[in-house]
Amino acid sequence: MKLIEDANKEALSRILEAEPMLLDVVPAHEAIKGLKERMILHAGPPIKWDKMCGPMRGAVAGAIVFEGWAKDLATAEKMAAGGEIEFHPNHHFNAVGPMTGMTTVSMPVFVVENKRFKNRAYCAMNEGLGKVMRFGGNDESVLNRLRWLRDVFGPEMAKALKHTGPLELKSIVARGLAMGDELHQRNVACSSVFLREIVAAVANVSTDKKVTADVLDFIARNDQFFLNIAMPMAKTMTDPAKGIRGSTVVTAMCRNGTEFGIRVSGTGDQWFTAPVEMPEGLYFPGYSEKDANPDMGDSAIVETVGLGGFAMAASPAVAGFVGAGSPSSAANFTRAMGEITVGQNSEWTIAAMDFAGVPTGIDVRLVVETGMAPTINTGIAHREPGVGQVGAGVVKAPMACFTQAVRAIAKDLGVS
Amino acid sequence: MKLIEDANKEALSRILEAEPMLLDVVPAHEAIKGLKERMILHAGPPIKWDKMCGPMRGAVAGAIVFEGWAKDLATAEKMAAGGEIEFHPNHHFNAVGPMTGMTTVSMPVFVVENKRFKNRAYCAMNEGLGKVMRFGGNDESVLNRLRWLRDVFGPEMAKALKHTGPLELKSIVARGLAMGDELHQRNVACSSVFLREIVAAVANVSTDKKVTADVLDFIARNDQFFLNIAMPMAKTMTDPAKGIRGSTVVTAMCRNGTEFGIRVSGTGDQWFTAPVEMPEGLYFPGYSEKDANPDMGDSAIVETVGLGGFAMAASPAVAGFVGAGSPSSAANFTRAMGEITVGQNSEWTIAAMDFAGVPTGIDVRLVVETGMAPTINTGIAHREPGVGQVGAGVVKAPMACFTQAVRAIAKDLGVS
Incomplete structure (x- = not known):
């Protein structure tokens, strides 16, 4: 059917014409219109608390404590079950998140813009491997890492990205594909290429060499760091279609x-x-x-x-x-x-x-x-x-x- | 012939048992016994000035000016042609060098030790692409880069390597092979992995954030950086055989x-x-x-x-x-x-x-x-x-x- 063929040709060309650029890292509430206190964005299509799987419930409870809406995980679960938290898919707010995909007001998010179509997408920082919120982790080690990402890592990345200017993401992905990444379960090459792109800027904007070392080390030790950049990149590419x-x-x-x-x-x-x-x-x-x-x-x-x-x-x-x-x-x-x-x-x-x-x-x-x-x-x-x-x-x-x-x-x- | 088979089995097992570690960066004269003023180590088997090819002559002239043995390239060539410079293969001094392979007293060299057999090998820093001494380049831009490597980059790398401790090289190569390097014409993955291993240490030992940024940027922008580590690594592996x-x-x-x-x-x-x-x-x-x-x-x-x-x-x-x-x-x-x-x-x-x-x-x-x-x-x-x-x-x-x-x-x- 010609209408469908033409429509698909248009959809494909919009996807291929995308020019995704990494612009900034900002707190989620600054980037995401409508995101507010006691609201949690999650991965996937819409879902209510009573249908959520175990790790998503765990992540939700952790996110509530992280944001200070409850003092502990038990209280947090009660709040979530009691209808005190608003749940929405990331996709309804121009966002994406891996696994449980928690996005809440104070989490720092990558800001990716498709320069060709001017649309944007957002994604929180990748936490690394081990016990992490995206896999349902919610203990103090998980929340402390999120606090460091919010208070230290996010602001340093923001300064560094102002120093580099917008980073062209398609070419980083192209280099990563030539280095064995498929950009979902393997992002070690793109994470490394990203480190190469940002490393001098992180050093240049530093006011404290311990912070510089910690920030660079966090990227260097996280093989999946780039996944949370590739995801909003991909969303900015498909949304115009x-x-x-x-x-x-x-x-x-x-x-x-x-x-x-x-x-x-x-x-x-x-x-x-x-x-x-x-x-x-x-x-x-x-x-x-x-x-x-x-x-x-x-x-x-x-x-x-x-x-x-x-x-x-x-x-x-x-x-x-x-x-x-x-x-x-x-x-x-x-x-x-x-x-x-x-x-x-x-x-x-x-x-x-x-x-x-x-x-x-x-x-x-x-x-x-x-x-x-x-x-x-x-x-x-x-x-x-x-x-x-x-x-x-x-x-x-x-x-x-x-x-x-x-x-x-x-x-x-x-x-x- | 059983004697040959057994001898080859022994040679192979010595190569495979190697445990090459990157230990340090030091001026060549400190590492290489017998290396002295007006002596140049070159790539390949022994050769005299009159048989040297164009780029090697160019590199020799540049190295003479770099070391301050002559005030300009013309004088340097005359010295070399007049027998005032002693030439030896790198291999006769436990060293290696890519292309022209110049090694002279004040150049910083990587120190690699095969922990299993206690032998060492040395190699000068990779200069990057473009006009460089290893390809016969010898103008002021080439010599100034070598001066920066000697005065700034080498000492910073030495401090960083003391901070990390010895770096195990076989595992870096293993990771690089999984990321599309063959370690001769493609070292982009190993160079990136090396950056990841050293980045926090470089930041930690810094006394000047501009220097930190320059040092990290130099590694980050040089896809062949790791070649000059892979080469002495390989030499430490074969020498015991x-x-x-x-x-x-x-x-x-x-x-x-x-x-x-x-x-x-x-x-x-x-x-x-x-x-x-x-x-x-x-x-x-x-x-x-x-x-x-x-x-x-x-x-x-x-x-x-x-x-x-x-x-x-x-x-x-x-x-x-x-x-x-x-x-x-x-x-x-x-x-x-x-x-x-x-x-x-x-x-x-x-x-x-x-x-x-x-x-x-x-x-x-x-x-x-x-x-x-x-x-x-x-x-x-x-x-x-x-x-x-x-x-x-x-x-x-x-x-x-x-x-x-x-x-x-x-x-x-x-x-x-």
């Missing part, structure tokens, strides 16, 4: 640990949801599938722009880490995702595939026709609050989201 | 721009030399094969331990950069080098080959039998002094070095 009538291109995929949600260009802000699936992957020593929480996080926004599972070929090492088969067959995932996408990104290429571009622009029709759901590389959280990450794996987006979307667009175009 | 009677394993490969030289375990410090070949590769805009100097530098020491051309499979991007064919066929180089080596290094693996170890321990017998000479990834210098790098390519070690070595060992064992 929203609302093109007839377009069957996916503009967002996200999960709240209970439900998976997708948005499709032709249907604007509507969510198509289905129960999340369980990742298949590898577990850290001492953990197994029994401990795993189902799929969670806004991070699947990176697959929406051709990264993560779609760029597996760039990252044979990650194929092993997520238990997706032999590293030498990593390209098979990328080739398969080529079957459900409308084009390639010639600025993000994969050397091992002779510089083919990453498959970009998921077409819900192709997903339904081929029966091949998008592959997402993901971390796996413990299903209980407060524990943290227990593994990493690969998960499929549920087919029901895509069939609903196809029906909705068919109905809109009067072809059902 | 020298002098095992009957062993046909190569312990050094190097070139002075005129001759290629190899050392083989069973024949100790003896050089087997032949005229260098011309690299086949890609030229920077405005340059062609007509401008190229033949093969040069001690850097082929990295191929001697299974990196560079031997690890091409880790680095599909570099296969394109050096003009070695399609990136997707990079693994063919690594497989071919597997035919002329006695083993693999299980600590240095290639994800794209399902974590096969890099082929290690070049056997001169296998080179001669198969007719396959070692593949070396190399930079290409302009053949005139003072110009600099004009391209990058792949070059073969000359077969004559290997046939001489086979004959010498056969003679020694009485089997010729």
Whole structure:
């Protein structure tokens, strides 16, 4: 159908024309209009407290104590259960967050702007590995790290970014792909390249060498640091493609640990949801599938722009880490995702595939026709609050989201 | 022949058991016993001024002015031609240097120690790209950079390395291989990982934030920074394998721009030399094969331990950069080098080959039998002094070095 083809061509070209720049780090309430006290933004499509999974409840309780709305976790849980906290998806506020995806007023957020279309997206700082709020952690060590990010790290990054000026993100991603990142479960190269870009500025704006050392060390010791930049980058790329009538291109995929949600260009802000699936992957020593929480996080926004599972070929090492088969067959995932996408990104290429571009622009029709759901590389959280990450794996987006979307667009175009 | 097999097994195990650590940066005269005024160490096997190629003469003249032995380049050339300068190979003084490989008294050098065998090797700092002494550059910009490296960068690195303590180099290389480095023409990942390891220490030991920023920026902007650490690392790994009677394993490969030289375990410090070949590769805009100097530098020491051309499979991007064919066929180089080596290094693996170890321990017998000479990834210098790098390519070690070595060992064992 020509209307759909043209609409998808337009959607793809808007995604590819994006010029995402990292501008700043500011407290969330300064950047995010409408974000206020006793409001928590979470990953995935809308969800109420009573449907939230264990790690998200744990993160919520931690965020409430972090913001000083309750004195301890028990009180915090009561507040959340008692309706004293307003919950909204990050995506409704131009934000994204990995795993539980907590965003609250005082957390520092990266500000990414798509220079081409002038839209912005926001994401809190990546906390590193181990016990962290994004995996449901909420003890004092977790909250103290968040306090340091708010009081020390965020302000220093803001000064450093004023010193460097806006950082062009597409070229950092291009370099990272040539260095084995797929930008979802492996961000070590982009995190390193980001450190190279910012290091002199951090030193230059310093007023205290201990602070400089701590800030640089925090970036240097966090292999996933760049994920929380790649995510708002991806959101700024897909948001301009929203609302093109007839377009069957996916503009967002996200999960709240209970439900998976997708948005499709032709249907604007509507969510198509289905129960999340369980990742298949590898577990850290001492953990197994029994401990795993189902799929969670806004991070699947990176697959929406051709990264993560779609760029597996760039990252044979990650194929092993997520238990997706032999590293030498990593390209098979990328080739398969080529079957459900409308084009390639010639600025993000994969050397091992002779510089083919990453498959970009998921077409819900192709997903339904081929029966091949998008592959997402993901971390796996413990299903209980407060524990943290227990593994990493690969998960499929549920087919029901895509069939609903196809029906909705068919109905809109009067072809059902 | 069992004596040879056993000797080669011993040589390989000494190479693999190495524990190279980066200890320090000190002025060359402090580290290198016997290095004195009016003495220049150069890349490759022994060579006199009258046989030196253009870029090496350019570098020699620059080094003489840098050390203050002459007031200008013209006087410096006259001194060199008049026998006032003593020339020796780096390898005769436990040192290595890329391309022209200049090492003189006041240059800061990395100190690498093989903790297992207690031997050390040294290498001057990498100057970055553009007009640099290692490619024959010798103007004021080149000399001023060397002065800054001597007066500012070297001392700061020394302080930082005392703060971190010895850095374990094998694991940095392992991480770099998973991030697309082959450690000869591509060191961007290892340079980034090195920055991550040293960054907090540099900030912590600082007495001046401008110096901290300059030092960190210099590392951050130099994709080849780590080459000059990888080279002495490789030398500390192969030197303990020298002098095992009957062993046909190569312990050094190097070139002075005129001759290629190899050392083989069973024949100790003896050089087997032949005229260098011309690299086949890609030229920077405005340059062609007509401008190229033949093969040069001690850097082929990295191929001697299974990196560079031997690890091409880790680095599909570099296969394109050096003009070695399609990136997707990079693994063919690594497989071919597997035919002329006695083993693999299980600590240095290639994800794209399902974590096969890099082929290690070049056997001169296998080179001669198969007719396959070692593949070396190399930079290409302009053949005139003072110009600099004009391209990058792949070059073969000359077969004559290997046939001489086979004959010498056969003679020694009485089997010729």
